[in-house]
Amino acid sequence: DAGVIQSPRHEVTEMGQEVTLRCKPISGHDYLFWYRQTMMRGLELLIYFNNNVPIDDSGMPEDRFSAKMPNASFSTLKIQPSEPRDSAVYFCASSLVGGATDTQYFGPGTRLTVL
Amino acid sequence: DQQVKQNSPSLSVQEGRISILNCDYTNSMFDYFLWYKKYPAEGPTFLISISSIKDKNEDGRFTVFLNKSAKHLSLHIVPSQPGDSAVYFCAASAGNQFYFGTGTSLTVIP
Numbered sequence: 001d002a003g004v005i006q007s008p009r010h011e012v013t014e015m016g017q018e019v020t021l022r023c024k025p026i027s028g029h030d031y032l033f034w035y036r037q038t039m040m041r042g043l044e045l046l047i048y049f050n051n052n053v054p055i056d057d058s059g060m061p062e063d064r065f066s067a068k069m070p071n072a073s074f075s076t077l078k079i080q081p082s083e084p085r086d087s088a089v090y091f092c093a094s095s096l097v098g099g100a101t102d103t104q105y106f107g108p109g110t111r112l113t114v115l
Numbered sequence: 116d117q118q119v120k121q122n123s124p125s126l127s128v129q130e131g132r133i134s135i136l137n138c139d140y141t142n143s144m145f146d147y148f149l150w151y152k153k154y155p156a157e158g159p160t161f162l163i164s165i166s167s168i169k170d171k172n173e174d175g176r177f178t179v180f181l182n183k184s185a186k187h188l189s190l191h192i193v194p195s196q197p198g199d200s201a202v203y204f205c206a207a208s209a210g211n212q213f214y215f216g217t218g219t220s221l222t223v224i225p
Contacts, residue, residue, distance in 0.1 A: 043215035100147035106158030
């Protein structure tokens with residue numbers, strides 16, 4: 001299995017631009033998670049999906065952030081408009097059945113820089 | 116507001132010695148705790164976990180200890196190897212809500 005795939009690996013954009021991050025979870029996994037990593041706050045859970053349905057988006061920082069999962073093999077995290085404080089590494093993870101005891105498999109991350 | 120804290124940003128240990136990474140949490144509702152390991156330019160990978168009903172879990176060179184009264188957990192690596200050099204994240208969960216610390220960068224010196 002190829003693991004969780006994220007694209008792009010690096011994104012540099014200017015303030016005010018729209019940014020779309022993409023994720024392909026491991027086939028057969030029912031849960032998908034989006035995280036943001038910063039030096040100050042570590043890894044923060046932004047949103048998670050179960051069977052393509054958003055379950056909890058309480059971690060999404062602002063209305064500028066939105067996430068979709070149109071099918072079982074694809075999810076996007078969009079920031080519109082982007083701001084310099086959005087600069088971080090964004091990770092996508094998937095797990096088979098969810099819950100704390102089920103291992104989450106992380107993608108390699110997208111490093112976002114907003115100038 | 117950080118519910119999971121790793122107060123040591125970095126740690127250096129000689130090869131063969133013990134590495135002890137610490138983590139504190141604030142929410143007594145957490146019922147499961149995990150450690151993840153992260154190499155540069157890669158995503159975190161699961162290392163070891165412990166349920167709140169236990170106080171110790173061991174897997175090879177890695178042992179996690181949980182002190183619920185102190186709301187503290189620690190990861191022990193014995194013996195430490197150069198390949199253990201990575202960033203270690205502590206995490207706590209309640210259901211599908213996961214809270215991670217800021218990480219501790221471990222360097223094992225050959």
